Amino acid sequence: MKTHSIDVHALKRAPARAGDDDVCLRVEELSLHYLRSQNVALENVSLEIPRRRVTAFIGPSGCGKSSLLRCFNRMNDLIEGSVISGRVSLEGEDIYDRGVDVAALRRRVGMVFQSPNPFPKSIYENVAFGLRIQGVNKKRVLDEEIEKALRNAALWDEVKDRLDGSALTLSGGQQQRLVIARAIAVQPEVLLLDEPASALDPISTLRIEELIYELKTRYTIVIVTHNMQQAARVSDMTAFMNLGRLVEYGETDTLFTNPREPQTEDYITGRYG
Amino acid sequence: MKPTDVPEISGALRAGVRRAEPMVWLSAGAVTLALMLLVGLLFLLASRGFSHFWPQPLILLDNVESKAQLGILLDREPVPYAQDYRLLLHLGGEDFFDSPLVWVEEATLRARSTPQAALAIERRDQGPLFAFAEGVDYGEARLELSDWNVADQVAAIRKVRGTAGRVYLRLASGRPVTLPASDLIEVSSPNAMSGMARIRHAFSALGRFVREAPRRGNVQGGVFPAIVGTVLLVLLMTAIVAPLGVLAAVYLQEYAQRGPLTRMVRIGVNNLAGVPSIVYGVFGLGFFVYGLGGSLDQLFFSDSLPAPTLGAPGLLWAALTMALLTLPVVIVSTEEGLARVPRNLREGSLALGATRAEALFRVVLPAASQAVLTGLILAVARATGEVAPLILVGVAKYAPGLPVSSEFPFLHLDQQFMHLGFYIYDLGFQSPSIETAEGLVFATALLLVLIVLLLNLAAVMLRSRLRNAFGTQELR
Ligand SMILES: Nc1ncnc2c1ncn2[C@@H]1O[C@H](COP(=O)(O)OP(=O)(O)O)[C@@H](O)[C@H]1O
Ligand SMILES: [Mg+2]
Numbered sequence: 001m002k003t004h005s006i007d008v009h010a011l012k013r014a015p016a017r018a019g020d021d022d023v024c025l026r027v028e029e030l031s032l033h034y035l036r037s038q039n040v041a042l043e044n045v046s047l048e049i050p051r052r053r054v055t056a057f058i059g060p061s062g063c064g065k066s067s068l069l070r071c072f073n074r075m076n077d078l079i080e081g082s083v084i085s086g087r088v089s090l091e092g093e094d095i096y097d098r099g100v101d102v103a104a105l106r107r108r109v110g111m112v113f114q115s116p117n118p119f120p121k122s123i124y125e126n127v128a129f130g131l132r133i134q135g136v137n138k139k140r141v142l143d144e145e146i147e148k149a150l151r152n153a154a155l156w157d158e159v160k161d162r163l164d165g166s167a168l169t170l171s172g173g174q175q176q177r178l179v180i181a182r183a184i185a186v187q188p189e190v191l192l193l194d195e196p197a198s199a200l201d202p203i204s205t206l207r208i209e210e211l212i213y214e215l216k217t218r219y220t221i222v223i224v225t226h227n228m229q230q231a232a233r234v235s236d237m238t239a240f241m242n243l244g245r246l247v248e249y250g251e252t253d254t255l256f257t258n259p260r261e262p263q264t265e266d267y268i269t270g271r272y273g
Numbered sequence: 274m275k276p277t278d279v280p281e282i283s284g285a286l287r288a289g290v291r292r293a294e295p296m297v298w299l300s301a302g303a304v305t306l307a308l309m310l311l312v313g314l315l316f317l318l319a320s321r322g323f324s325h326f327w328p329q330p331l332i333l334l335d336n337v338e339s340k341a342q343l344g345i346l347l348d349r350e351p352v353p354y355a356q357d358y359r360l361l362l363h364l365g366g367e368d369f370f371d372s373p374l375v376w377v378e379e380a381t382l383r384a385r386s387t388p389q390a391a392l393a394i395e396r397r398d399q400g401p402l403f404a405f406a407e408g409v410d411y412g413e414a415r416l417e418l419s420d421w422n423v424a425d426q427v428a429a430i431r432k433v434r435g436t437a438g439r440v441y442l443r444l445a446s447g448r449p450v451t452l453p454a455s456d457l458i459e460v461s462s463p464n465a466m467s468g469m470a471r472i473r474h475a476f477s478a479l480g481r482f483v484r485e486a487p488r489r490g491n492v493q494g495g496v497f498p499a500i501v502g503t504v505l506l507v508l509l510m511t512a513i514v515a516p517l518g519v520l521a522a523v524y525l526q527e528y529a530q531r532g533p534l535t536r537m538v539r540i541g542v543n544n545l546a547g548v549p550s551i552v553y554g555v556f557g558l559g560f561f562v563y564g565l566g567g568s569l570d571q572l573f574f575s576d577s578l579p580a581p582t583l584g585a586p587g588l589l590w591a592a593l594t595m596a597l598l599t600l601p602v603v604i605v606s607t608e609e610g611l612a613r614v615p616r617n618l619r620e621g622s623l624a625l626g627a628t629r630a631e632a633l634f635r636v637v638l639p640a641a642s643q644a645v646l647t648g649l650i651l652a653v654a655r656a657t658g659e660v661a662p663l664i665l666v667g668v669a670k671y672a673p674g675l676p677v678s679s680e681f682p683f684l685h686l687d688q689q690f691m692h693l694g695f696y697i698y699d700l701g702f703q704s705p706s707i708e709t710a711e712g713l714v715f716a717t718a719l720l721l722v723l724i725v726l727l728l729n730l731a732a733v734m735l736r737s738r739l740r741n742a743f744g745t746q747e748l749r
Contacts, residue, residue, distance in 0.1 A: 075623070103628050106626040111624040113617055117617040119622070119636050120618075129625055129627075133627050133635070182625065
């Protein structure tokens with residue numbers, strides 16, 4: 001077992017504010033309403049998420065972290081009565097434009113949910129799912145892509161002998177890495193992770209964090225977490241949210257060591273609430 | 274945990290158990306009662322059904338009033354208003370007696386015996402014959418058998434089958450009978466048989482029962498066409514109801530707008546399950562047979578009208594009617610299965626870029642497949658036992674020609690067919706001599722239960738294979 005010694009600080013080169021060329025997702029004055037709740041879920045949120053970096057959303061529970069994340073792949077479309085205003089653009093294109101193919105968007109913006117949700121199929125078929133719905137059915141191509149995805153998700157060695165076994169027999173941590181493999185098999189540009197480790201034990205959590213660290217060279221990663229240590233460990237940028245508003249957004253170092261807003265300081269020092 | 278906590282917890286547990294105990298006993302009692310009734314029913318069917326094939330002893334009664342009578346004892350009961358018992362004797366050979374069944378009062382009996390030489394003869398066109406052997410003719414000359422021992426007699430008579438010869442017999446009354454070899458199916462000597470021979474006889478009779486077509490207004494022979502008809506009907510019904518029910522459930526659960534209209538439709542569907550099955554039969558007759566079949570006849574077979582081609586009861590219309598009858602069960606259980614599929618499976622597949630239909634057919638529906646199969650199991654169980662609607666839409670009392678054949682189109686959907694359930698009804702309630710057919714009724718009922726069991730077992734096995742394949746949580 002490798003000890004966890006990622007030196008995030010030494011590796012970081014990101015500027016305080018991402019330059020235009022480096023912006024992957026741009027959020028402008030985004031507000032979100034749910035039909036069944038009185039409060040706004042998101043209010044006037046604007047931020048820019050840099051390409052091939054890890055951006056963390058932190059904040060107290062119910063502050064709208066998941067809601068914001070789900071705006072990036074239009075998952076909120078599925079919730080009846082959700083009303084959205086503002087703009088979200090991926091590589092300069094407004095994803096809420098009329099002509100946008102939502103399925104294609106979701107292929108570009110993969111998502112991993114809080115609790116592992118492997119399909120009740122074999123490990124192989126789980127990873128193959130995204131490829132199959134794109135019409136990839138050649139066994140040789142599938143085999144290759146699936147091995148690649150599982151290797152990238154650091155799961156290959158554990159499952160290579162039982163690819164035809166049910167995905168539900170895997171442990172929680174393995175299931176979560178399988179879900180990540182499933183998401184990266186379709187080669188997305190962005191990976192959204194909604195508290196990917198909150199249901200896992202510390203060792204599995206560590207493995208996921210290592211994985212995130214490895215994946216960020218290829219993907220833009222946005223991770224929601226309620227664990228501040230985790231945010232500090234894995235992310236380059238951090239956004240602190242409270243009550244549906246974006247309170248502070250900046251480099252992780254700065255935000256944790258020298259926050260601008262008193263609210264942020266209260267939260268990260270544990271004085272919140 | 275402090276050690277003092279332990280007795281506290283177990284004390285609370287014990288109190289809980291004590292409180293729950295009456296409920297536990299009550300539910301266990303209910304299960305036991307249901308099981309006992311079921312086992313009792315199966316035992317009754319099995320014992321009465323199997324005894325039909327078991328060689329019954331032939332009893333020779335010497336009577337003051339009439340001549341000697343040889344037959345099977347069916348019943349013994351007190352004579353009304355008299356201090357006496359009477360015996361119901363099945364004499365066989367309706368062509369020789371006014372009635373094959375006679376009551377004999379015990380007081381009039383002079384002697385009663387079970388002669389070793391008595392033979393039971395099964396004939397092709399007439400009921401059984403109980404008689405003694407006189408002789409046999411293989412086509413050349415008469416061979417006297419009277420002084421042979423009974424085993425040799427049986428062997429000699431058996432050999433006549435397939436020749437152009439005849440068998441000479443004598444009834445208990447002394448009347449001689451000549452039986453052409455072509456009419457002989459089986460001969461046995463029930464009184465002289467060893468245990469092993471009895472068992473062999475019973476199993477060979479059972480084999481013929483499931484393999485052969487019925488004869489003589491169904492009271493003799495086998496039920497093979499009825500088995501084929503029943504199984505075929507259920508398979509066809511399943512093939513129709515499965516896609517229909519699943520698609521309907523998918524629409525109701527996934528696509529229909531939630532509102533009063535959908536709720537009404539759902540309540541309607543649930544209540545359809547309670548409509549008496551004969552109503553479905555009437556609907557099937559009116560809609561499928563006369564409506565659909567009649568119009569198809571006018572469109573495609575107008576030159577052979579007024580003789581109907583499709584506008585007559587047949588296998589297809591019966592299968593459609595049964596599919597309609599079982600549709601609610603499949604819809605309801607599929608809907609429940611779909612509703613139980615966790616939301617995060619749907620979201621997971623949509624997040625991978627699946628369209629709604631792809632998520633539904635590749636993830637959600639497979640995850641609900643066990644519920645679908647449960648619905649189909651219930652549907653099959655209901656459809657196999659249903660008789661009333663079939664009477665109107667396609668079942669026949671006697672249709673030895675199977676609806677499947679080796680000739681194109683292999684499956685003859687327009688044909689009428691035989692059905693075990695209807696066979697039971699017909700034999701048990703419509704046949705002139707229920708006393709002699711009773712065993713057949715029980716045997717057929719047992720067969721029907723076994724077929725339901727077999728079909729269900731197949732479905733259950735399929736379901737557990739799916740469960741293994743999907744490794745669903747229920748297993749672990
Ligand atoms: N489907 C929904 N319908 C109505 N309200 C919702 C729904 N999902 C979330 N909310 C509300 O939106 C707010 C933000 O929720 P969420 O984004 O899940 O918070 P977080 O992920 O930060 O804990 C909460 O007040 C929550 O109650
Ligand atoms: Mg959340």
